[in-house]
Amino acid sequence: MKFFIDTANLDQIKEAQDLGILDGVTTNPSLMAKEGITGHDNIMKHYVNICNIVDGDVSAEVISTDFEGMVREGEALADLHEQIVVKLPMIKDGIKACKYFTDKGIKTNLTLVFSAGQALLAAKAGATYVSPFIGRLDDISTDGLNLIAEIRMIYDNYGFETEILAASIRHTMHVIDCAKLGADVMTGPLSSITGLLKHPLTDIGLEKFLADYNKGN
Numbered sequence: 611m612k613f614f615i616d617t618a619n620l621d622q623i624k625e626a627q628d629l630g631i632l633d634g635v636t637t638n639p640s641l642m643a644k645e646g647i648t649g650h651d652n653i654m655k656h657y658v659n660i661c662n663i664v665d666g667d668v669s670a671e672v673i674s675t676d677f678e679g680m681v682r683e684g685e686a687l688a689d690l691h692e693q694i695v696v697k698l699p700m701i702k703d704g705i706k707a708c709k710y711f712t713d714k715g716i717k718t719n720l721t722l723v724f725s726a727g728q729a730l731l732a733a734k735a736g737a738t739y740v741s742p743f744i745g746r747l748d749d750i751s752t753d754g755l756n757l758i759a760e761i762r763m764i765y766d767n768y769g770f771e772t773e774i775l776a777a778s779i780r781h782t783m784h785v786i787d788c789a790k791l792g793a794d795v796m797t798g799p800l801s802s803i804t805g806l807l808k809h810p811l812t813d814i815g816l817e818k819f820l821a822d823y824n825k826g827n
């Protein structure tokens with residue numbers, strides 16, 4: 611299972627990268643705005659900064675909603691750095707643009723996916739990643755994890771190679787449940803990754819080991 615961090619915060623990206631278990635980064639316009647990164651040039655520079663910190667794929671989202679605009683923006687994003695994955699919205703022109711980039715050998719991430727039917731279309735268009743937003747489904751009393759299970763079954767039925775990128779992860783149990791269901795990738799905040807470290811018995815056990823070691827010294 612690949613671990614992506616879902617942020618535009620460079621310190622948090624560095625912290626996750628330093629752990630040695632980070633496989634990539636996802637961003638979106640809201641995450642950029644949260645870090646105060648606004649304006650086309652600043653946003654483009656920030657993507658390069660992120661790519662220079664991590665080794666893996668970095669999803670950069672287009673803001674156009676028409677095919678021509680998505681192609682123009684996506685090509686500019688892909689030219690920025692070889693690690694850039696063009697993130698496209700799950701709308702009709704997004705699917706068309708996904709097929710266009712697939713044919714050109716440019717990686718894509720179909721975002722804002724909330725149904726199995728949308729995920730099927732993403733796979734048909736050759737998306738590298740499909741991003742079902744499980745937290746936002748949970749927010750409206752719908753079972754986000756069930757969507758991961760449905761997509762896994764459909765992709766396995768036909769051998770689709772599109773990777774299921776479980777997005778809108780909110781906490782560690784989302785990560786664990788997505789791993790059980792066979793999601794290929796998870797993307798979440800730093801806390802959903804570092805939270806996996808925590809267990810009180812580990813802390814108690816370590817304290818005892820160190821205390822016992824120190825008895826002889």
Ligand code: E4P
Pocket residue numbers: 616636637638721741743745746777778779797
């Ligand atoms: C994924 O690529 C999105 O950036 C993200 O996971 C959205 O998460 P949220 O629902 O917590 O905003």
